[in-house]
Structure formats: structure tokens, C-alpha cells
Amino acid sequence: MTSTLPHIDVHLVRGLVESQFPQWSRLPLALLDPAGSDHVIYRLGEHLTVRLPRHGGAVDQARKEMALLPRMAPLLPLAVPEPVAVGEPGLGYPWDWGVTRWLEGAPATVAALGASTEAAQVLAEFLLALQALPHDGEPAAEPLVARDAQTRAAIDTVGEHFDSDAMIRLWEAALAAPAWDRPPVWFHGDFHTGNLLTVAGRVTAVLDFGELGTGDPARDLMMAFTLLSEGCRPVFRQVLGCDDATWLRGRGWALTTGLSAYTAYARTRPDVAAQTRRQILAALEG
Template sequence: MVTAQETSGAGDADERPFIDVALVRDLLDSQFPQWSRLPLTPVLPGGSDHVIHRLGDELAVRLPRHRGAIGQAEKERDRLPGLAPRLPLAVPVPVAVGRPALGYPWPWAVTRWLGGEVATVEGLADSTEAARELAAFLRALQAVDPHAAGPAEVRETLADRDAATRAAIARAAGAFDAGATTALWDAALAAPAWSGPPVLCHGDFHTGNLLTTDGRLSAVIDFGSLGAGDPAVDLMVAFTLLSPRCATVFRTALGVDDATWLRGRGWALTSGLIAYTAYAADSPRIAAATTRQIRAALAGPGDLPPGDGGVRDALPV
């Protein structure tokens, strides 16, 4: 997920250090010589936040592309070893954190390699099994004391993203109806706030951070946005991956109330719009994914039918 802060420097040259195989090899050789003989292979296209290389058969090297991803290596090192045994899907447990060196300015990580393929709408959108597995993962994550491994980062709120979201609505007005997007955003901001204690949230729970093996969900990656807050943020997966029917299955399995679902639509909208305006012009892949996400948020897949307390009738669809 792109945060409001990340977009301000998304195109700045000094925010995007040059990273190639030679640099990664030199960093490994100088800091972790025990792995110097292992083959190193770029993983393409990689992620919007990290350049990724496979190291041998069992490891991966992940280097932040921009300042918005700084700190993820240390966060995952501190949090994921304790979380991994409590979650029903695999997560990328770090084995080492590298230091800035050789002109590369930020900490970077070596993690366990997770095999599989990135989840796709074509493969999983209509899978009720995947919808239930996603709900089970979030239930397990939310059951973990967010402060078990020390004070958890407090996640940003929808209100924190208001200015950036309205700016993105204006910038994307040629692609998405500004009246409809503004109406949904206003409704999400006005929805009753989360009344429970802050829970542990992945924070970037979307299709690109899910892996599959043999057509089934197998892993969740990229915990850089992990923190304590409103669980609505993790509902964005329903709008990036699932069909309307399976979004309803997901919502029912997770037991999401109307207000939380509406805030989840707001999270899907803001993250989709900000990513669209930052990356769509240069990446057809991101353009297609965020367009689907925004349209799904506007349509409200997974809303309960009238009579079940749904909010859909009050919003543009």
C-alpha cells in the first residue's frame, strides 16, 4: 500500500537508489560472506517498495526502493519470528538485516524464500475457500496481542489520509467519477469509528502480497505496514481480489459489521487512488489492479442485502 507520505517523493531521483545484481552481490559478499557462493537471481517485476533477488534455493534479498519502505527490515526481524507460528499461512521470516554500505543508503534484509506465485484475480476471485482462508488469517492476526513483542506502531487513520485522498480524487477525475469517489470517501470518514481496542493489522493486505501454491493460498508477505489500529484497513483484500459473491463470504466469515465494512471500502478507495495517481502512468499492471480496486470499492462488493443492515443503498454504486 502507498501511504500519503510516500507519494510526495515517489518520483524523486534521490529517493530511488540504483540497485542491480552487482550491488546486491557486493553487499552480500562484504556483510554475509557465508552466502557469497550462492547464486543470485533478480525476481521480476519485484514489488513497488522493494527490489527482490532470490539467493540460492532457500533465501531472498529485499532492498527498499524508496524512503517509504525504510524500517521494514528491522520491523519484520523483530515481529515476524513470533507471529509466524500463530498464523495459518506462511510469512517471510527474516534471517539477517544488512547495513547501509557501498552507496546504498538503507537497511536491507535477507529472509527465508517463500515459493509460489503472486495471487491473481483470475485464480482466486471466485474461490470461497480462499475467502474463508483470508478471514481465518485475519482472525488469527487480530487475536495476537499487538504489544507482545514490544510497543506496536500505531497505524494511521482514514482521517490522516484525508488531504492526500482528496488530492488524488482530483488528479484521477478523468478516470473515476469525482462525485462518486468523494461521496464514498465522505461516507467512510463519517462512519462510526472502531470502538474496540486497537488490533494487529497487516496494513497492506492486498492481492500483490499474497502467494499461492498449486492454486491455493500459501503465504502472506510484506509486513512493513504492520501495526495496531482499526481492523477495517485489512478489508481492502476483498476489493483487490474477491468477486462480489466471495467478498460476502469473506465478510460473513470475519463477522464484519456495517460501519467497519464501510471504513474498509474507504481504505480500499484511498489506497487505490493514491497508488493509481503515483504509479499508473508508468505501470500498466498497477493501473489495472488499482482500477479494479477503486471500482470494486465504489460498487461495494460484499455489502449485505437491504434488510440485513447494509449501507450500500446510501452510497453511489
């Protein structure tokens, strides 16, 4: 992992494409902004996107998606990224990068879908289909308790903006909840509003499988607290068949991931601050 973040601009991306994939060298490049916190994304022609990791924490995603998504996609009820190629380091850029098919759609918003019971059902059905896919002994991801120190530190940091006592009570209850005691299942790992696309007001695609792994499905319950209103969460929970312990662990995941994003971006990204504030308060609400 490099200690200095690389500078990524259109000249670098054009050079990487021309040197490694000359068949696409004449296609126009257009920056997608704002993109995610992990990747700089360019649209390449009409049918492709180029995704370059911004930091070392995202460098494995291109090869992970290339290895896993083609066999998962036909068995999932929503569209997922279709990897086309993986580029290599070059021209001073230090990491692998990916080329995927362009997916049409607009980003999901709470205003459009937060009160949609249809969206709640569709998203729960997607998770059930993902959890049902076979896996070949992929290593299980970190348990919730692995985030204990950083979560408590974040609670201390944001105490003036939130109810610290309520956050501690939720966090300790989530850690004390009975653990997932069934076979590990696939989880998306970053299942929140920002990783959904919609067409005509309906969810059509799920993006960004960099955190894809196996283990406790409670990790994906954060969607209930990033997108869905209090009135729609019971639909999501009922379709998934979540017991009390799983739901409580899911609230813990929503709290810890919300705090992580809030402390990282609140000062520089007002949009992220608003989204993660909603997430934290919704997790406390239950």
C-alpha cells in the first residue's frame, strides 16, 4: 500500500487505457462526479466505465469482482456490475483498476424510495438470493466485535452531535447479542443507499461489491437504516425473516459504519454528513 495517494486525472486514465486496452483508445472519457469515496470513475464511451481505486483499501475490488460476479449475476434478481477487464499498475499509478459495463439508472434517494414497501421487499429478496448462493470456503469477514475499539473512539469524537449514552447502549447490546450460529452466507458488505441504481422509481441494480464476503448476514441490514423509513423497515425485516438477535447486530453494523463515514467525511462532504447522521439516528431508533 502506497503512503501517498495517487493523483488521478483524465490524462492518466487516457494513458492507462491506451497502453493496456488500445481497442478502446478512441472512446471518449467523462468523469463521473461525485463518485464514491473509494474510486474515481470515468465513463468510457457509451457502454463502459473505468474505476480506479483512490486508496489502498480498495485495491482488491477489481479482481474480486472479476472472479465472483460473472457466476453470481445470473442467479441474482437485480443487475450487478459486469466486469470486462482488469488493468494493471502503470504510468505511476500503483494499483490494479477495473473496466465494467455501464449500467443505466439514477442513484437511489431516501426521498424517492424511503417510504416504498416495494423497494423494501425487492431489496430483501436480493439479499435472500445472495445468501442462497453457494460458496467455496471463502474466508469469513471480520466479526462485529473487531470494530469495538474504533467504534468507541468514534462515539467519543462525535459525542457533541449525538447521544453518546444511547450509542454506547446500542453498541454494547449489539456486541452482547447471540452470534450468528448457522453456516456462513454471502453478504454484500456495503449495502447502503449509495450503492443502488433506479429506473422509473424502481431499484434495478446493486453496485460496489468490494466488501463482498461470507459470514453474518446482519452486516447487510444497514440498508434498513440508510434508505428505509421506520414504517418500511418491518417489511424488509419480515421478508428476510430476521430474528431479534440478527436485527440487533444489524443495528450495530449500521451504527459502526455510520460513525466511520461520519468521522471521515463530515467536515468535507456535507452530503455524507447528512446521510450518515440519518443512518446513526435510525440505528438508534431501531
